[in-house]
Amino acid sequence: MAPIVHVLGARPNFVKAAPVIRALGAAGAEQAVVHTGQHYDERMSEIFFVELGLPEPDVNLGVGSGGHAEQTAALMIGLEREFTSRSPALVIVYGDVNSTIAAALVAAKLHIPVAHVEAGLRSFDMTMPEEVNRRLTDQLSDLCLVTSPEAIGHLANEGVPVARAHFVGNPMIDTLLANLDSFDTAKARAAFDLPERYVLATMHRPANVDAPGTAAALVRHLHGVADLADLVIPVHPRGRATLLAAGLDEHPRVHVLEPLGYIDFIAAVRGAAAVVTDSGGLQEETTILGVPCLTVRPNTERPITITHGTNRLVTFEELVPAARKALGGPDGPSPAHDARPPLWDGHAGPRIADVIMEFLGEHGVAA
16 A cells, blocks of 8 residues: 655644544554654654654654755755655645645655645745745645635635635644643743743744844843743744844843753643744644733734734734733733634544545545
């Protein structure tokens, strides 16, 4: 039988893939996992396989970092070799990283069907590399597996046939809900010497951390948040040198940590009084956990987190006032929204598996 090949390259991919791999395994599908090595730090990749119960990758391409062209080219070369040797029944790609678009391009040119998990999300900001990756991947995908209702409209507006789009829910939330009992905030506080009340931050978007001047401005405002409450920031490899050069760790109430594994990280998020981020997935996770989230970006491809969760877009200048409000300042705390977005119910993995198995059956492919 031809295998279904999952292409994984970065932390969010692993979290989304775990329930899909589990559900396809229960359906009897033969599967292979290709880890591209786009995230090559153990805490950003390998530890997730252990914590999420993912099978060991069948291959690790070990691509590592580099410019967009260099990294994408290396990914395509390695993936073409793997797809040619494995002859997949289907390639499944996740999210919007360079591994995603590289795998979709290679599979399409080899006439291998592609399924895109998290299709149709749009920031409408083409200066974001992720937006370019998302749009092109959806055009190349035979199955567009959608996590939120508005994404169906985005795909239709771009000419994607409605039969290719399937609203299945959010597999990242499957993983979150399945591990709720493991997110021990007291244990995380003890392990990382965290105070009782803190704001957790993550920053890695190129627009925020690549240019020294921008990074310095961001650090000044993060220090302003630290004036209100201790700021805990696991520092992503991207931007680490720039942020530290800008003096990130020079405030007495800023706690700089190394990247954390999934369980430790979400435990720290769950125990935070608020979150400051430019991440996409963390906007979703805080929505379910009911933690106020301030997203330091001019736009989001996840507007459902704003309407259904605790998320708010802020500029650098708005960050400290918004943090004061979220922490319970004069205007009171930001209220958590109890309702979950549609189909964020912990069963997206099985729905995705059903769509994929039906697609392969219709096309006479055994997996």
